[in-house]
Amino acid sequence: MPIKAITPDYHGDFKDGVEKFNGNQLVNIHWEKHLMFAWPMCVPLPPGMPFGALIEGVLPGIFGAHPNFKQIDWNAVEWKTSKGPFKPDLAKSLSDNGIGHKTTISFRTPGLNGVNGNAVC
Amino acid sequence: MATTSTQPVFIALQANNDTMPIIEAIRQDNPNAVVHEYPAMVKIDCPGRLVIRRESVEEHLGRDFDLREIQINMISIAGNVDESDEEFVLEWKTH
Amino acid sequence: MAAEGNAKPAKKLSLKENYALLTRGLGWEPSYEKKEDIFRTIDFEGVVIHDWDKWEDPFRLTMDAYWKYQGEKERKLYAIIDAFQQNNGQFNVTDARYVQALKVFINGITELEYLSHRGFNMLAREFPGVGPRIAAQMQSLDELRHATTQIHTISQYAKYFTGMNEFPYQFDRVWYLSIPKSFFEDAVTSGPFEFIVAISFAFEYVLTNLAFMPWMSGAAFNGDMATVSFGFSAQSDEARHMTLGIEVIKFLLEQDPANVPLVQKWIDKWFWRGYRLLSLLATMMDYMLPKRVMAWNEAWEIYYEQNGGALFADLARYGIKPPKRAPETIAEKGHVAHQMWSVFYANRDAVGFQMWLPSEEEMAWMSEKYPDTFDQYYRPRYEYWKAMEAAGTPFKNTTLPQLCQVCQWPCLFTDSGDPTTLSLRETEYQGQTFHMCSDGCKDIFDDTPEKYVHAWLPVHQIYQGNCFLPGVDPTAPDFNPMYEALRYMGIKPGVDNGDFKGGADATNWEKWTSRPANIHEGAYTDAVRDSHIKS
Numbered sequence: 001m002p003i004k005a006i007t008p009d010y011h012g013d014f015k016d017g018v019e020k021f022n023g024n025q026l027v028n029i030h031w032e033k034h035l036m037f038a039w040p041m042c043v044p045l046p047p048g049m050p051f052g053a054l055i056e057g058v059l060p061g062i063f064g065a066h067p068n069f070k071q072i073d074w075n076a077v078e079w080k081t082s083k084g085p086f087k088p089d090l091a092k093s094l095s096d097n098g099i100g101h102k103t104t105i106s107f108r109t110p111g112l113n114g115v116n117g118n119a120v121c
Numbered sequence: 122m123a124t125t126s127t128q129p130v131f132i133a134l135q136a137n138n139d140t141m142p143i144i145e146a147i148r149q150d151n152p153n154a155v156v157h158e159y160p161a162m163v164k165i166d167c168p169g170r171l172v173i174r175r176e177s178v179e180e181h182l183g184r185d186f187d188l189r190e191i192q193i194n195m196i197s198i199a200g201n202v203d204e205s206d207e208e209f210v211l212e213w214k215t216h
Numbered sequence: 217m218a219a220e221g222n223a224k225p226a227k228k229l230s231l232k233e234n235y236a237l238l239t240r241g242l243g244w245e246p247s248y249e250k251k252e253d254i255f256r257t258i259d260f261e262g263v264v265i266h267d268w269d270k271w272e273d274p275f276r277l278t279m280d281a282y283w284k285y286q287g288e289k290e291r292k293l294y295a296i297i298d299a300f301q302q303n304n305g306q307f308n309v310t311d312a313r314y315v316q317a318l319k320v321f322i323n324g325i326t327e328l329e330y331l332s333h334r335g336f337n338m339l340a341r342e343f344p345g346v347g348p349r350i351a352a353q354m355q356s357l358d359e360l361r362h363a364t365t366q367i368h369t370i371s372q373y374a375k376y377f378t379g380m381n382e383f384p385y386q387f388d389r390v391w392y393l394s395i396p397k398s399f400f401e402d403a404v405t406s407g408p409f410e411f412i413v414a415i416s417f418a419f420e421y422v423l424t425n426l427a428f429m430p431w432m433s434g435a436a437f438n439g440d441m442a443t444v445s446f447g448f449s450a451q452s453d454e455a456r457h458m459t460l461g462i463e464v465i466k467f468l469l470e471q472d473p474a475n476v477p478l479v480q481k482w483i484d485k486w487f488w489r490g491y492r493l494l495s496l497l498a499t500m501m502d503y504m505l506p507k508r509v510m511a512w513n514e515a516w517e518i519y520y521e522q523n524g525g526a527l528f529a530d531l532a533r534y535g536i537k538p539p540k541r542a543p544e545t546i547a548e549k550g551h552v553a554h555q556m557w558s559v560f561y562a563n564r565d566a567v568g569f570q571m572w573l574p575s576e577e578e579m580a581w582m583s584e585k586y587p588d589t590f591d592q593y594y595r596p597r598y599e600y601w602k603a604m605e606a607a608g609t610p611f612k613n614t615t616l617p618q619l620c621q622v623c624q625w626p627c628l629f630t631d632s633g634d635p636t637t638l639s640l641r642e643t644e645y646q647g648q649t650f651h652m653c654s655d656g657c658k659d660i661f662d663d664t665p666e667k668y669v670h671a672w673l674p675v676h677q678i679y680q681g682n683c684f685l686p687g688v689d690p691t692a693p694d695f696n697p698m699y700e701a702l703r704y705m706g707i708k709p710g711v712d713n714g715d716f717k718g719g720a721d722a723t724n725w726e727k728w729t730s731r732p733a734n735i736h737e738g739a740y741t742d743a744v745r746d747s748h749i750k751s
Contacts, residue, residue: 003664004261004407012670014648020680028618028651033636036597036611038559039626040618040640044679062615082642082649102649104618104640119636120593121600128526133429135448160509161436161444162429189277192285193292196451197425199523201466201530202274202459206231213530 018101025101027054027094031063032108033119040104051097052090068112078108126169126213130200133164140194142181143173149181150174162196170212171200235276240269243346255344261407264472268345271467274459282354286361286453293365293449300442301372310438310506312377312725312733313716317504318370318443319379319569320496324396325427326366327387329450331400333359335411342408348467351460352412358453365446372442376728377721379568379713382706389683390568390705391616391674395624398671399493403486405667409468410482416461418486418539422527424454425519427497434505462527469534476535485663487539488656492623498553499560502582503574506735511585513549521546541656547632550589554582558597559628562613566698568707570716573598573605575736593635610715614698616675620653621668622660627653645669 003010018025024044031037041062045054055074063069079086081103088097099105115121132147134140140163147154147165154167165171178186188209200211229237246254258265299305309315336356343349367383374380387393403414432447468475498512510518520542528538557574564571574582579598582590604611617626618640631639641652645665652658661668677683678697681690683704689695702709716722717740722733730747732739739745 003666005666006257006260006407011666012668014646014669015672016676016680017648022681024679026676026679030618030638030640032638035630035636035638036558036562036600037613038555038562038638039628040638041615042618042675042679043615065609065611082640100649102651104642104651106640115600116596118596120597126526126530128529129522130526131523159430159433161448162433164429189275189281189285192275192277192452192456193288194452195455196448197429198455198458199425199526201462204231204275213526215530215533 016102021101025094027099028102028104029059029062030104030106031066032106033113034063034066034068035114035120036066037063040106045094047095047099047101048093050091050093051088051099054094055090067115068109071112072109076110078110080106080108126215128213129166129168130171130198130211130213131164131166132171132173132198132211133162133196134191135194135196136161136163137194143178143191143194145181146177147171147173150177167211170210172211173209175207231276235273235278238278238280239273239347239350242350251344255342257342257408258344261409262474262478263407263409263468264474265345265468266471268343268347270470271345271347271463273347273351274463275456277351277354277456279350279354282357286357289449289452290361290365293445294368296445297365297369297372297442300369300445305440305442306373306376307725307729308439308441311731311735312721313504313506313572314438314440315373315377315721315725316569316571316716317500318373318440319377320500320504321443322366322370322374322380322383323386323390323568324393324496326363326370326383328396328400329359329363329366331397331404332415333357333363335400335404335415338404339408339412348460348464355416355453355457355460358450358457362446362450362453365449369442369446376724378570378708378711378719386568386706390707391678391701392567394672394674395496396493398624399489402489402667409478412461412464413468413479413482414486414489416457417465418483419490420454421458421461422487422520422524422539423490423494424458425523426494426515428454429519430510430515431497431501431505434501434507434509437507437509438505465531465536466534469531469536480536481663483536484540485660488541488654488660489623491541491545492625492653492657495552495556495625499556502553502585503557503578508581511582512553513586516545516549540659541654544632544654544656548629550586551593551630551635554586554590554594555628555630558594559626561601562611564714565612565614565709566702566713568705568712570712570714570719570721572716572734573602575734577736589635616678618651619673619675620657621650621671621673622652622657623654624671624673625653627651629653 021044023046025047026042027045028040028042030040043058045058079088086098113119134143144156144163148156151167151171154165154171157164173188173191175186175188188204191209198211200213203210333356336352336359339352340349340356343352370380387397403411406414428447428451432444435447436444465479468479501512501515560567561571561573579595583595601611620627627638627640629639631637639654641655641658643650643658643662650661652661678701684690684700685704688700699709707713711720722740725733726739726741726743730744732744
């Protein structure tokens with residue numbers, strides 16, 4: 001149902017268009033079954049950043065404190081967005097991998113499901 | 122007015138000297154009322170309907186009482202309210 | 217003059233006659249302005265009202281009686297506040313952890329009272345009916361009273377403890393305070409009918425008992441005589457507001473069948489919005505009261521499932537159903553307090569109060585109160601974090617969260633069916649992606665995206681560079697965005713936030729009271745140990 005407002009055809013301004021982030025786009029990254037990190041992490045990244053640089057340069061700063069992190073076999077990681085599973089090309093950019101502004105990337109690390117296999121940690 | 126509902130109504134009052142006679146009057150006029158005591162607070166549940174009668178409060182209090190004085194010590198209520206000079210009623214209408 | 221001596225004393229009016237004269241009797245029909253020019257915002261929501269005189273205040277409270285009883289309440293309350301201050305009551309609470317809850321209160325709740333005051337001011341102007349206009353006017357004064365009494369009470373604590381002296385400034389800036397702020401601003405910027413259904417019914421009638429009954433009773437149990445007094449003094453007004461809430465619902469439903477779907481939609485929306493806001497209270501009850509009265513899940517059972525059940529059974533005769541997302545609230549009742557506390561702990565460097573892990577005694581209590589959830593999902597996490605603390609590598613999260621576009625909480629809640637999977641929802645709207653924390657919030661966004669695209673989401677504002685003080689240079693080599701964003705929010709990094717143990721409040725508490733700052737952990741400092749040796 002369209003909004004009912006005093007002003008006809010009221011529409012709020014979009015507060016968070018990509019043009020407002022100084023050349024970056026927002027990306028949300030969620031490590032599934034590791035709920036010690038209890039929310040998708042929001043970071044501003046250049047759309048041209050290679051996916052491999054995300055893994056090597058960004059994720060350690062976010063998730064590196066977790067004992068599972070060093071054990072991750074990045075070839076076995078399962079990636080998905082709201083559009084479904086995908087296999088990233090590490091040499092290609094975030095954009096070329098279909099990661100746009102405010103995309104949420106979830107990843108799962110088979111065999112690594114939290115401290116002592118407990119997904120809440 | 123009789124009600125057929127058995128859903129609980131409640132009134133919660135501050136636990137203090139002002140409310141003791143009111144709580145006694147409620148106990149007397151509502152045999153089904155259940156009084157729960159919490160820190161600083163008394164919550165009285167009753168199925169369907171709960172009445173506070175001015176005359177009963179006055180009996181326990183030993184002076185004239187205006188039912189609106191309840192406002193000073195009331196913490197919360199559940200149920201439809203009907204207040205007159207004689208009675209303060211909380212009730213659910215459907216069962 | 218002589219005739220006066222013979223006059224019989226006027227008959228005392230009954231409550232009902234008095235009410236009729238002092239409400240409807242004070243209204244008038246406009247003669248030189250059109251009614252629709254005077255009451256300009258009453259039609260656009262689509263509510264149909266045939267007869268405003270059908271409105272009846274069941275308390276039949278008139279302004280003369282209002283001043284009388286409110287005056288009495290104030291005298292009583294301020295006598296207690298005086299006694300509290302003169303007797304150093306701030307040191308008589310259970311321990312210094314309790315004080316952290318008051319910070320949440322003054323920074324996150326008191327301003328809602330003020331926003332509510334403004335909202336009811338508008339209703340007192342906008343409603344054409346005299347009865348509801350006077351009720352709204354009284355409520356507007358009540359809400360202002362609540363804000364001022366809370367500020368006066370907590371100011372005594374602010375003299376001794378950190379994090380309470382910047383509350384109006386923080387309310388407009390702190391990232392997690394955008395949750396209560398945006399809740400109320402959403403209500404205040406809707407129409408008058410949606411506002412009154414949102415605040416008087418969905419929030420005050422259905423939900424605020426949870427805030428003011430068990431939590432305030434808990435404040436009393438922890439020795440805070442001033443807070444329980446303002447709480448219960450406010451709540452005595454609240455009982456009247458709640459009655460306004462149920463009366464307005466019945467009035468709207470009885471006026472015209474066209475109002476039923478509108479009212480249902482607003483109940484569904486605002487019940488969920490209010491519930492999400494109160495998640496904060498779940499954690500205040502279970503974690504911030506060192507001595508506890510009841511657990512959040514018990515309070516939810518009594519005040520929502522049982523009493524809300526009775527209410528919605530009563531409203532069924534109008535065709536009103538219980539709120540659409542009520543089943544989710546019941547499914548979450550064993551989780552929400554623990555999820556919230558975990559998140560605050562993990563992010564304790566980014567909040568305006570000090571955090572701790574629950575003690576063995578508290579975890580035993582939670583195992584007992586939450587037999588289906590605590591030991592399985594939350595105890596292992598706390599035990600791991602305790603081990604990390606003991607190893608000297610305490611866990612901290614340092615990255616900002618994905619926020620919900622509607623409630624503005626981080627997307628931290630789990631799916632009702634699976635407590636190890638986050639409940640992440642999103643919508644594509646006009647080519648942009650929007651995130652929600654739940655189906656309840658997604659319902660709301662999808663219904664009126666025109667409003668929520670405009671939300672001021674703190675995380676996004678920080679990344680746009682809008683949350684730094686003047687003169688701060690984000691291109692400087694030593695620029696620390698977290699530190700600078702906290703300064704912008706009015707939080708003193710390293711003073712207001714971080715670990716409770718070793719923090720200013722805990723250390724000062726032990727120095728000033730010679731009692732442990734955390735009753736479950738024994739003394740942190742020599743201030744307590746020395747005083748015990750001497751005595």
